[in-house]
Amino acid sequence: xxxxxxxxxxxxxxxxxxLYRFDVEHRLTKPRVYRYSFAVAAILSVTLAKIVLENAxxxxxxxxxxxxxxxxxxxxxxxxxxxxxxVMLSMVFADYFFLPPRFTLVVFSHLANSxxxxxxxxxxxxxxxxxxxxxxxxxxxxxxxxxxESQIRLAHIAxxxxxxxWKTNVFDVCDYSNTMLKQYVPNIEKTxxxxxxxxxxxxxxxxxxxIEVLKKKMKKFDAHQTELRIKNLxxxxxxxxxxxxxxxxxxxTYNGYIGIxxxxxxxxxxxxxxxxxxxxxxxxxxxxxxxxxxxAQLVQRKFxxxxxxxxxxxxxxxxxxxxxxxxxVFINDLxxxxxxxxxxxxxxxxxxxxxxxxxxxxxSMRSSxxxxxLILRPIPSVIVDADxxxxxxxxxxxxxxxxxxxxxxxxxxxxxxxxxDSIKIYVTDQxxxxxxxxxxxxxxxxxxxxxAEPSRSSGIGLGLYISREIIKKHSGRIGVTxxxxxxxxxxxxxxxxx
Amino acid sequence: MKSxxxxxxxxAIQEVTKVILESEGYRVRAFINAEDFFAELRTLKPDLILxxxxxxxxxxxxxxxxxxQREFFHGVKIIVFSADHKVExxxxxAGADDFISKPFDIAVLTKKIREHLA
Numbered sequence: 313x314x315x316x317x318x319x320x321x322x323x324x325x326x327x328x329x330x331l332y333r334f335d336v337e338h339r340l341t342k343p344r345v346y347r348y349s350f351a352v353a354a355i356l357s358v359t360l361a362k363i364v365l366e367n368a369x370x371x372x373x374x375x376x377x378x379x380x381x382x383x384x385x386x387x388x389x390x391x392x393x394x395x396x397x398x399v400m401l402s403m404v405f406a407d408y409f410f411l412p413p414r415f416t417l418v419v420f421s422h423l424a425n426s427x428x429x430x431x432x433x434x435x436x437x438x439x440x441x442x443x444x445x446x447x448x449x450x451x452x453x454x455x456x457x458x459x460x461e462s463q464i465r466l467a468h469i470a471x472x473x474x475x476x477x478w479k480t481n482v483f484d485v486c487d488y489s490n491t492m493l494k495q496y497v498p499n500i501e502k503t504x505x506x507x508x509x510x511x512x513x514x515x516x517x518x519x520x521x522x523i524e525v526l527k528k529k530m531k532k533f534d535a536h537q538t539e540l541r542i543k544n545l546x547x548x549x550x551x552x553x554x555x556x557x558x559x560x561x562x563x564x565t566y567n568g569y570i571g572i573x574x575x576x577x578x579x580x581x582x583x584x585x586x587x588x589x590x591x592x593x594x595x596x597x598x599x600x601x602x603x604x605x606x607x608a609q610l611v612q613r614k615f616x617x618x619x620x621x622x623x624x625x626x627x628x629x630x631x632x633x634x635x636x637x638x639x640x641v642f643i644n645d646l647x648x649x650x651x652x653x654x655x656x657x658x659x660x661x662x663x664x665x666x667x668x669x670x671x672x673x674x675x676s677m678r679s680s681x682x683x684x685x686l687i688l689r690p691i692p693s694v695i696v697d698a699d700x701x702x703x704x705x706x707x708x709x710x711x712x713x714x715x716x717x718x719x720x721x722x723x724x725x726x727x728x729x730x731x732x733d734s735i736k737i738y739v740t741d742q743x744x745x746x747x748x749x750x751x752x753x754x755x756x757x758x759x760x761x762x763x764a765e766p767s768r769s770s771g772i773g774l775g776l777y778i779s780r781e782i783i784k785k786h787s788g789r790i791g792v793t794x795x796x797x798x799x800x801x802x803x804x805x806x807x808x809x810x
Numbered sequence: 811m812k813s814x815x816x817x818x819x820x821x822a823i824q825e826v827t828k829v830i831l832e833s834e835g836y837r838v839r840a841f842i843n844a845e846d847f848f849a850e851l852r853t854l855k856p857d858l859i860l861x862x863x864x865x866x867x868x869x870x871x872x873x874x875x876x877x878x879q880r881e882f883f884h885g886v887k888i889i890v891f892s893a894d895h896k897v898e899x900x901x902x903x904a905g906a907d908d909f910i911s912k913p914f915d916i917a918v919l920t921k922k923i924r925e926h927l928a
Contacts, residue, residue: 595894598912598913599823604913
């Protein structure tokens, strides 16, 4: 059905095309009036010219040549319609003015005249030929105009977008730049420096590494995206999200790069304000916590010396201390997240024995966990390049989660397994397990287990996210395997030190 | 009787720390900023300095360097305490003998001080 429809439409279009070529249109538009007026004027002027010439020279030139001139001119200017119109007009004019007997209108008797027939054939062939030439030229001109128009349109768009836009040629020299880019590099169209060098010169000294990465990507003909600071004419820096993409011709040959830089000052400012806010708030929150904890412990000490104070009160005081510690962990987690977001999570790697790190951590946790039994399996004593505190933080997160999500009086097993070039540390609990669908998302930021599931869940869902980032920084892997109802095993791997 | 100098800008923390240390039997002089401390330098004979990293007029690492410059303070232990545990490394590099992160445990504080004064 669609094919029939397409065929019908192409036929219709062709018909319309032909009709237009013959200028068959019912509207009397201004250009049409001009075209036909031109044909009439041409005929009138060649008739006049022939009469003047006859009188001046006394000779009688062939009238058809004169009319051919007017036919050619009308066809050229007006197309087929005025051309045909011109042929008919010439017949009338020739008959009226030049063919004997003069000043009579006996056109059709002259159709028997062979020279008149030749004239009509000549005229029609001529206008057909001229129309083809004219249409071809017209199409060329039209496509040139359309090309120019689309260029203007593109330039208009490019110049009004609040972004840097450029294109380089195969030598990486910029051959197109929009207005905004010219505000950052004033003489960009005159220079023949490589664009990447220009970019390196105007970007912030701290972004050198990013430029190097960009260079490498360009060499490999890869698209790339990065955030750069670029110096403006006031001498300050603006943040840009730079995207580059190689261009290829339709023959798949390399044809330079197109680049776009979106202004992201505001986003960067907001990010900075956010992490500043988190950092200041965290610091300010810790100050009163310090006082609360210290006073609580101080009072607890005094009470402990006094036999008259009930033990319940002592426990209440230690609850205050415990909760302060919980809150401190939250604040530290928030701080860590804001650092991760800024890419500034401090990791101080040192060569260390992984079995010692694990043993230290487990023994320090044992004292605070009464509800579960911690079993430490022997761990291969190997050296890794790791931040002791951070790895310990990951392990604490794992064990805390195991305590939180498994029933009391069950065991939590901590162990290690040596692989070819890495060591795997795991924490296995006997809880409900993590459903397969959630095994990936538990490591996401602010992840919480299903609220419908009855659990003693608490916390803001940052521990595993931070753990993942820490392990990532150590070039290790983190993950979870689980059987529903039987418990889950959280593990991480660390590459062995060379 | 051992003597301890406590430099801490937060009055509440200063107060509680002072009470703790005095109950442990130390003599404590407390300052709220670096300027006051350096003004009274001549009158002090401490065995240990407990220093908050972030003071209103000076950062901990600069402070430690300034203290270390003086002959007078040779052999005096410096312990930094701060809420920001990322400054631990910076203060140890500057020459501090130990670092305690806030909020601190009284047991940890007193134990570390006892160890350094032993």
